[in-house]
Amino acid sequence: MAETTKHPILVVDDEPDILFSLRALLRRDFEVYTAESGAQALEILKQHPIHLIMTDQRMPEMTGTELLTRVQGTSSQAIRIIFTGYADIKAVIDAINHGQIYRYLTKPWDPDELREVLFEACQHYDLQVAREKLLRELRQPLEAGMAFVQGLREGRFGELNPLGQAECERVCAAIRDLLARAIKVEPGESESHEHPV
Amino acid sequence: MKVLLVDDDVLTRLVMQTHLERWGHQVVTAGDGAAAWERFQVEEFPIVISDWIMPEIDGVELIRRIRACPRPGYVYAVLVTAKSQREDLIAGMEAGADDFLSKPLDAEEFRVRVRVGERIIRLEQTLVEQNRALREAQSALIQTEKLASLGQLAAGLAHEINNPIAFVTNNLAVLRRDMMAALEILNLYQSAQARLAEIEPTLAATTHHLAEEMDLAFFQSHLPRLFDKTQAGLERVRDIVNNLRDFARLDESTFKDADLNAALDTTVEILHHELKKKQMHLVRCLEELPPVPCQAGKINQVFLNILLNAVQACPTEGTIELHSRLLPGAQVEIVIRDNGSGIKPEHLEHIFDPFFTTKPLGEGTGLGLSVAYGIIKEHGGAIEVESQPGRGTTFRIKLPLVPPQATRGQDRFGQTRG
Numbered sequence: 001m002a003e004t005t006k007h008p009i010l011v012v013d014d015e016p017d018i019l020f021s022l023r024a025l026l027r028r029d030f031e032v033y034t035a036e037s038g039a040q041a042l043e044i045l046k047q048h049p050i051h052l053i054m055t056d057q058r059m060p061e062m063t064g065t066e067l068l069t070r071v072q073g074t075s076s077q078a079i080r081i082i083f084t085g086y087a088d089i090k091a092v093i094d095a096i097n098h099g100q101i102y103r104y105l106t107k108p109w110d111p112d113e114l115r116e117v118l119f120e121a122c123q124h125y126d127l128q129v130a131r132e133k134l135l136r137e138l139r140q141p142l143e144a145g146m147a148f149v150q151g152l153r154e155g156r157f158g159e160l161n162p163l164g165q166a167e168c169e170r171v172c173a174a175i176r177d178l179l180a181r182a183i184k185v186e187p188g189e190s191e192s193h194e195h196p197v
Numbered sequence: 198m199k200v201l202l203v204d205d206d207v208l209t210r211l212v213m214q215t216h217l218e219r220w221g222h223q224v225v226t227a228g229d230g231a232a233a234w235e236r237f238q239v240e241e242f243p244i245v246i247s248d249w250i251m252p253e254i255d256g257v258e259l260i261r262r263i264r265a266c267p268r269p270g271y272v273y274a275v276l277v278t279a280k281s282q283r284e285d286l287i288a289g290m291e292a293g294a295d296d297f298l299s300k301p302l303d304a305e306e307f308r309v310r311v312r313v314g315e316r317i318i319r320l321e322q323t324l325v326e327q328n329r330a331l332r333e334a335q336s337a338l339i340q341t342e343k344l345a346s347l348g349q350l351a352a353g354l355a356h357e358i359n360n361p362i363a364f365v366t367n368n369l370a371v372l373r374r375d376m377m378a379a380l381e382i383l384n385l386y387q388s389a390q391a392r393l394a395e396i397e398p399t400l401a402a403t404t405h406h407l408a409e410e411m412d413l414a415f416f417q418s419h420l421p422r423l424f425d426k427t428q429a430g431l432e433r434v435r436d437i438v439n440n441l442r443d444f445a446r447l448d449e450s451t452f453k454d455a456d457l458n459a460a461l462d463t464t465v466e467i468l469h470h471e472l473k474k475k476q477m478h479l480v481r482c483l484e485e486l487p488p489v490p491c492q493a494g495k496i497n498q499v500f501l502n503i504l505l506n507a508v509q510a511c512p513t514e515g516t517i518e519l520h521s522r523l524l525p526g527a528q529v530e531i532v533i534r535d536n537g538s539g540i541k542p543e544h545l546e547h548i549f550d551p552f553f554t555t556k557p558l559g560e561g562t563g564l565g566l567s568v569a570y571g572i573i574k575e576h577g578g579a580i581e582v583e584s585q586p587g588r589g590t591t592f593r594i595k596l597p598l599v600p601p602q603a604t605r606g607q608d609r610f611g612q613t614r615g
């Protein structure tokens with residue numbers, strides 16, 4: 001990825017020392033935003049196009065998994081990562097199983113591993129965005145193609161033999177299928193992805 | 198009740214024995230004080246009835262010896278005498294006699310007086326039993342408190358230390374990365390030192406002087422090691438915290454499947470310092486085990502108590518062996534063996550008693566093994582010991598793969614502590 005387009009990421013932890021430290025580690029590779037609470041994090045998400053959100057599990061008021069569940073309900077497409085101490089592992093496993101989390105890291109984390117995970121997650125984000133863009137771009141030509149095939153079927157360009165009719169049906173179904181997927185990823189309609197853990 | 202009957206007169210002895218046996222007592226007789234004393238030393242008699250006047254060891258002397266002999270239970274001592282002088286009675290009581298029978302014997306009086314003795318012995322036995330139960334309850338209480346506080350401490354520690362470890366480790370990584378980059382820049386500047394000396398001689402002299410003063414070259418070459426060592430130290434702290442947390446397993450006060458080999462390893466890690474201090478050898482023969490349903494925190498406590506005793510019993514460079522294997526009949530066996538001081542045969546039956554210790558005051562509470570015993574019993578298992586003084590001691594723990602019904606599965610979805 002080019003130096004100039006660092007991914008904007010959001011780090012959430014109630015301990016300022018942790019935020020300070022993570023910002024120092026990540027500032028060279030990412031555009032780092034930080035929040036000291038779940039509420040603050042949601043506020044930042046509204047104002048900035050965040051690609052990745054990474055939160056501590058154990059926080060007063062709103063826990064990490066609670067925050068990520070809320071994020072999942074917004075239009076944000078940000079990849080969700082949690083880091084946690086040992087004792088919270090059960091809540092985190094539940095969250096993973098409900099598809100709310102892309103990855104979890106244990107605290108204390110290994111700095112190199114953390115960077116790798118974040119890069120990988122951002123790549124995942126890029127792929128996801130590229131896929132959606134492609135599908136969106138396909139929509140217009142697909143609709144044009146659909147109109148044409150429909151015209152063919154209705155005999156607007158001359159009578160079709162039965163073989164041609166059947167072929168038209170087939171192509172129609174295929175295009176309809178693709179269109180359905182393109183519509184599904186229209187921005188605003190959040191789709192629940194299945195992420196590998 | 199078992200009665201030791203001493204009289205040098207055969208006829209009196211026979212009459213008394215007949216009476217006693219008719220009343221349901223088990224009677225052992227002796228013809229003189231010396232024979233009685235010998236018999237008393239090898240057998241337990243709650244009641245002793247002795248003639249006063251006998252050659253060599255008389256009744257008073259016999260009772261004096263009995264009183265001086267440390268025995269767990271009380272001995273009810275009766276003197277049989279023709280004497281009735283006040284001074285004589287006082288001498289007898291001072292020696293430790295509980296009662297007197299006067300000759301010639303009246304059968305009815307004899308019966309009643311022996312009954313009194315019997316009643317006192319029974320009272321004393323109930324008292325001992327109650328006392329033992331009380332001590333057991335007390336030790337159970339101390340055990341749970343000990344466990345709870347250890348667990349709480351460990352969890353508190355783990356939580357408190359985890360965040361600082363996290364950011365210090367991270368800061369170190371940042372420092373290393375940025376410091377190395379900064380040094381690279383510095384090196385580039387230094388390559389222009391000659392040019393600088395021409396243009397800015399004073400500045401060049403100052404930087405040169407400062408660099409010499411701090412020995413910049415040394416610093417540069419040692420910096421990587423400095424970082425490595427610091428990082429290794431942090432990793433050790435992290436491992437210690439992990440171990441403590443594994444050890445306490447706070448979230449698991451109920452039965453859950455656990456890897457006992459891993460539990461042994463964790464406990465050994467906890468004792469790492471102790472083992473190293475004594476340069477102990479550790480032989481580890483652990484066979485693969487199926488998961489064992491247990492309260493992991495408590496089982497760890499058992500391993501710790503036994504291992505700690507083993508370390509304490511061993512000289513420097515002693516050896517501790519750990520074995521584990523699957524037994525037929527859905528059981529696993531853990532063996533912990535040391536080549537330390539061993540346990541004296543007369544101590545062997547007491548080592549699981551609460552408060553039994555051979556360690557100096559302040560060093561042992563004598564609770565380690567009684568706690569271990571209680572926990573293993575609670576798990577439906579067994580704990581055995583073999584020992585040879587001077588050679589070493591072996592503890593053998595067996596745990597069933599199916600735990601006792603009552604305690605199983607009350608809470609298999611135990612809440613993790615927040």
Ligand SMILES: Nc1ncnc2c1ncn2[C@@H]1O[C@H](COP(=O)(O)OP(=O)(O)OP(=O)(O)O)[C@@H](O)[C@H]1O
Nearest residue numbers: 506507510539548554555561562563564565566590
């Ligand atoms: N491995 C061993 N080798 C030799 N003696 C042992 C061994 N294990 C136990 N003992 C004997 O058993 C006694 C009781 O052990 P236990 O662990 O119950 O109490 P303790 O070690 O004396 O005190 P605490 O464990 O409360 O600090 C010890 O004092 C010791 O005499």
Ligand SMILES: [Mg+2]
Nearest residue numbers: 502506565566
């Ligand atoms: Mg002990």
